[in-house]
Amino acid sequence: MAFPWNDVTWVLLDMDGTLLDKHFDDYFWETLVPEEYARRQGLDLALARDLVFARYQREEGTLNWTDIDFWSRELELDIPALKEGIRHLIEVHPDTEDFLKFLRLKEKRVALVTNAHYKTLSLKMNHTGLLGYFDEVISSFDLGNPKEDIRFWEILHDRLGFDPRHALLVDDNADALASARSFGIKYPYFKAKSSSRQDAESHPEFPSIESFYELTE
Ligand SMILES: [Mg+2]
Numbered sequence: 001m002a003f004p005w006n007d008v009t010w011v012l013l014d015m016d017g018t019l020l021d022k023h024f025d026d027y028f029w030e031t032l033v034p035e036e037y038a039r040r041q042g043l044d045l046a047l048a049r050d051l052v053f054a055r056y057q058r059e060e061g062t063l064n065w066t067d068i069d070f071w072s073r074e075l076e077l078d079i080p081a082l083k084e085g086i087r088h089l090i091e092v093h094p095d096t097e098d099f100l101k102f103l104r105l106k107e108k109r110v111a112l113v114t115n116a117h118y119k120t121l122s123l124k125m126n127h128t129g130l131l132g133y134f135d136e137v138i139s140s141f142d143l144g145n146p147k148e149d150i151r152f153w154e155i156l157h158d159r160l161g162f163d164p165r166h167a168l169l170v171d172d173n174a175d176a177l178a179s180a181r182s183f184g185i186k187y188p189y190f191k192a193k194s195s196s197r198q199d200a201e202s203h204p205e206f207p208s209i210e211s212f213y214e215l216t217e
């Protein structure tokens with residue numbers, strides 16, 4: 001069945017994993033940061049990974065999770081500089097630009113909604129050149145709550161004045177989709193193919209798409 005575009009005014013899009021290849025973030029946090037941490041602390045890599053991963057786990061679902069200044073302090077590493085050093089690895093998913101052009105053509109209001117820290121956000125927007133496709137760019141740091149918290153959607157609603165009954169959200173984070181659905185967003189869609197290096201994994205609770213072409217064809 002074709003997607004009901006006539007019923008949608010606002011399109012809310014997550015960045016990492018949804019529009020951009022999550023491989024960059026996975027490589028950064030799972031490989032590069034533990035390596036640098038091991039080097040800095042003079043630790044064995046396996047031990048460094050365990051320590052770093054345990055710290056990640058503690059912060060999951062909070063604003064600290066994506067706060068690169070927090071991680072710089074926590075791990076005593078210059079996280080923004082490390083990211084900058086691998087910026088050439090930032091990739092846009094192959095279906096993204098066609099979809100953003102499609103939304104322009106359909107005259108939808110388009111907002112980027114991300115938990116990414118504003119430094120990460122600006123690095124990625126500068127590198128990919130996607131900024132011009134969005135009417136609004138919202139980082140959860142501006143709103144004081146991550147997308148997993150219903151407050152994010154309440155404050156976003158106050159800011160943008162969108163009607164959740166006519167809004168589509170595409171995200172690869174099921175917890176963010178769940179809180180958006182609780183708020184009343186009618187079309188919460190799961191992006192099942194978030195990394196070029198991993199198989200697509202659909203979600204049992206939400207309509208899942210591997211590619212944006214499934215919404216436009
Ligand atoms: Mg994401």
